[in-house]
Amino acid sequence: MSGIARRGLLSGGAAALAGAAGAGIGGMVRPYPAAAASRSKARAGAVPGRPVVVTPHDARYPDLVRGNNRRWTGSPGAVHLVSSTDQVVDAVRDGVRDGRRLAVRSGGHCYEDFVFNPDVETVIDMSEMRAVYYDEDRSAFVVEAGATLFDVYLTLYRLWGVTLPGGLCHYVGAGGHLSGGGYGMLSRLYGLTVDHVYGVEAVVTDGKGGTRSVVATRDADDPNRDLWWAHTGGGGGNFGIVTRYFLRTPGTAGRAPAAQLPKPPAEVLLHDVSWRWSDLSERSFHRLLQNYGTWLEGHSDPDSPYAGLYSSLNLSTVASGEISLSTQFDATVPDAERLLERYLNALTEGVGAAARPASVAAGELRPSADRFAPRRSPWLLATRNTGAYAWTRSADYKSAHMRTGFPDDQIAAIHRHLRSAAGGPGDLLQAITYGGRINAVRPGATAVAQRDSVLKLQYQCYWEDPAEEARKVSWLREFYGEVYAGTGGVPVPGEVTDGCYVNYADVDLSDPRWNTSDTPWHELYYKDGYARLQQVKQRWDPSDTFRHGQSVRLPAG
Template sequence: MPVSANPPMIDRADPRFELLKKGNNARFPDPAVPPPSKIAVCADGAECAAALQQIIAAGLRPTVRSGGHGYEDFWQNNPGGVIIDLSTHDTVDKGKYGYRVGAGTMLGVAYAQLYKKYGVTMPGGSCYAVGAGGHISGGGYGVLSRLFGLTSDWVTSLDVLTVDAHGKVIERHIDKDHDADLFRACRGAGGGNFGIITNFYFEKLPTAPSQVADAGVSFAWEDMTEVKFTKLLQRYGDFFEGRGKDKDTWGLFTFFGVSPASGPQARIGMHAQFCNPDGTARDVAVLHEFFDLFRDLNPLPNGGGGGRNGQTMAPVLQNKDGRPYDISYRHWYEATVNGGVGGGSRGKYKSAYMKQSFSAEECAAAYKFMKSPSAGAMGSVMAIDSYGGAVNDPARLADTSVSQRASIMKLQYQCYWRDKEQDPIHLKFMDDFYTSIYTGPQVGPQYQGTPMGPRFEGCYMNYSDADMLRYKFWPELFYGTGDLYPFLIAVKKKYDPNNVFHSSMSVRA
C-alpha cells in the first residue's frame, strides 16, 4: 500500500463526528449504546487499507459505511471502535478490468456517470443516495432487473480487503479465477461479512434504454371491501405468476403500494414503468394488458383516491382509449436520475419473496391490518414489487450468493415516524402485521410467522430485519435451505478467521 495513504481520522471532539455517525434511519445510533471512538473517511482503496491496518493494530473493531442506508444498526453499533466511511470513494471510470464503480458511489451518481460517459447502466435500485457498496454486495435489485438481472450478476471482478489470522490486511483483486469462492460470496451475501469491498468491476454492462413509458392508477379506500381488495392483490400476483414470466413482459416493472385506510396518506396506488427489449417504448401493449386487469375495479387516475369527508371520487377516464390513466413517455435517464435522497425519519422494514400469487389468508390479513385504526399503523406501507424475469436465471445460483431465483414478487413492509416515544407502537404493529401475514396453512408448520415454504423464498438481506434472529433458522430465510449458507460459513472461516467483520446478522463462522 502507498506510504502516503493517510485517511482523515475524525474523533468525537470534531464537529463533523455527530453528523457522520448518523445514517438514513434516525432510529440509529441508539443513544444508550456508547459511540465509536473515531470515523475514518477514506477516498480510495489505499486509504481504506491503511485505515483498516491501523484499526486492527490498535485492537479496535472496524465497521463500514458506504451510503449509510442500512436498515439496522450494523455499522453504527460499534462501541469504542472505528467506522470506515467510504462515501467519498465515488470513482466511476473504465480501465483494465472494465467499468469501475467505487464502493462509496451513490447509485444516482453511478447512473449519471455510466450513462454520460459510456451509454450503459446498472440494473440497480431507484433511491438516488444509496451507496454502491452495500447495495451491490447484497444483490442490487431495481427497476431494470426483470429485464437485465441483478447488478451483482454483472460484476466480473472486485477489489476487497481481508484480514488474515495474524492481523495483516490483504489487498485482493478477485474474480472467477482468483479467490473464486470469496468472489462468489461477495456477489449477493451482503456487506460486512468477509472484508471490505472497495471497487466493483464490470467487463460489460447493459446499454441504457432510450425511452420508458410510465403509467399509474390508484384505488379509493372508501369503497374497498375485503372482496375487492382480495381481487386486486390476486390479479396483480396472478399476472406475474403467469403472463409475467414471458420474455416480452420483462421490461415491465411495477410497484403496488398499500397505505392504511385511516391514515393521512390513505392510498392504494399502482405504478408501472415499461420498455421493450430494444430499449424503446414504441409498443406499450404489455402495459395496457397489465392495467386492463383492474379496469372493472374502479381505478382512479394516479394521484387520485378517496375524497375528503368520506366522499368517494368517481373514476375519471383520461385516456382516449377509455383507460383511467395517461402514459408518460420519458427518456430513461430523466426517469432514473431525478435526485431525491430521503432519510430523516425513524423506520422499520421487513421483506418477503413470493413464488406464487397471494392466498386468501394473506389478503385477509393484509386487509385487516391496513384497515386498522391503530396509531401504530400510521406511516406504514406494504410495497409489492414485481420480480423474476432475467433475475430467475438458475445458472446464477452457482456463481452468486443470491438464492432467491424463482420468485415473482418481492414485498417490502415499511413504517416511518418521527418521535422516539412512538417506537414501541410502530415496531409492535409491524411485527404483528408481518407475523400475521405468514401464519396459517399457507406456511409450513416449522416456519410459521415467516415467508418460508413452497410458496415463498424467504427475505432480502439488503432489507435487513433483526427481528428474524428470534428464529433459529434465520439464515435459511436469507440464504435458502440448500448448500449456500454452509458455503458462506467456509468462506468466512477462510478469509476472516478472527471474525473481524461482524454484526448481529453476519455470517457465523
C-alpha cells in the same frame, strides 16, 4: 377498454462492512491511482496519504455517526474518511492491532444497527471513494464502494450509454447494494446487479494481524474466486471491506466498453394510479391483489414481452387515504402502449373501485398525478425523476420473496392490518414485480439463492417522534407475523414464499419471539448457500474481524 386505458395510456443495501453507500454525485473517468490521488489532495484538512479522522470533539461528528435511518446513532471513538484502498488497509490494520471493533459507513442505508451501535469503536467512512470509470487493463468498468447509485447511473450512461440494473434510491451506495444482490426497475430485463459483477477488490485480514487488499474475479482459474462469489449476494459486513467493484456482463470480454454492460431503453412509459380506501371494499382489495399475483405468475419468464415492465403496488394504510400503483415499461418494445393497456386491464378487472391520479407519497416513492395518463420519457430523465431520494426519519422494515401470488389468508391478513388504527400515514407494504431475467440465473451461480420468485415484498413503517417507536415496531411485527402465521411468523422457503432479502436486514428473524419456525435467519436469507458462505468466511476472515448482528458465522469447530 378499462377506465385507466381510456384516459390514455421505479431496496439497500446495507451500509455494512463489505463496503456501503456513499453520498454525492459525480463519477470520474481516470485510471484509479490518479483519481484517488486527486481527491486526496483536494479534501479540506487532508494530509496526502492519510484519511481525515473525525473524533467526538469535532463539529462534524454528529453527522457522521448516524445513517439514513434515524433510529440508529453510534458513538465510535473515531470516524476515518478514507479516499484510497491503501488508506482502508491502514485503517483496518490499525484497528486489528489495537483490538478495536470496526464498521463501515458511507451513505448509511443499513436498516439495522450493524454500523451504528455501542460496540463499534471505529467507523471507516467510504463516501470519498465514489469514482466510476473504465479500467483498460481489466477490460471492465470500476465502481468504487462509496459511489451512490445515481453516481453509477449518470456516469455509465452519459459516457458509454450503458447502465446497471440497480435500485430506485439514488443515495444508496454501490458497496452494500451490490454485495447483497441489489435489484431495480430494469432487473426483470437484465437481471440483478451481481449478475454483472466481474470482480471485487477487498481489504481482508488473515487472523494473524496481517491486512491486505486482494482482487477476486469470476474467472474459473482465479484462486480467489470464492471471495468474488461471496460478494454476489452474501451481504455486507462478512468477509472484508470492498473498495472497488469491476463490472462486466458475462460473455462480453474483449468487446468495446459500450457493449460490456446493458443498455437501458431509450424511452420508457411511466404510469401512476391510485384507489381511495373509501372506494375499496374488502372484495375489491382482495381482487386487486389476486389479479396482481396471478398476472405475475403468468408473465415472469425471462423471455416474456413484459420483461421490461416494473411495477410497485404500494399498499399504504387506510390512514394514508389511498393505495397506488407505480409502473415503468420499456417503450421501445413493439406495441408498448397496447401491452401496457392489457396489463392495466388485467390488474383492474373486477375490482370495481374507480382509478384516480396518485397523490400520496408511498414510503420513499413520490407517485405523480401527471402520470395518470401514461407518458413517454427518456430513460435517464425518468430515472432522475422517479427515483427515491434520501430521507431522515426513523423506520423499520421486513421483507419476503413470493414464488406465487398472494394466498387468500395472506390477503385477508394484509387487508386487516392496513386498516388497523395502529398503522399510520406513510406506513405500507410494497409489492414489487420480480422474475424475468433474474430467474434465468441458476441458484448457486451467485450467492443470491432466490431465483424463481415473481414478487418481492417490503414491509415498512416510519416515525418522527422517538416515543412512537414501540408502537410502530409492534404494529409491523404483528402485521408480518400474521401474514406468515402458517409458517412460524416468517416467509419460510416453500411453495408460496422463499425467504427474505439480506439487504432489507431484519434482526427479528434471529429472535425466537418473532421467528417461531424451525428455519434459522441465515436460511431465510441464503438457503442452502450458507454453508458455502461459512467456508469463505473461514478462509478470508478467520478471526471474525468483520462482523455484525447477522454476519456470516465461522463454521462450528
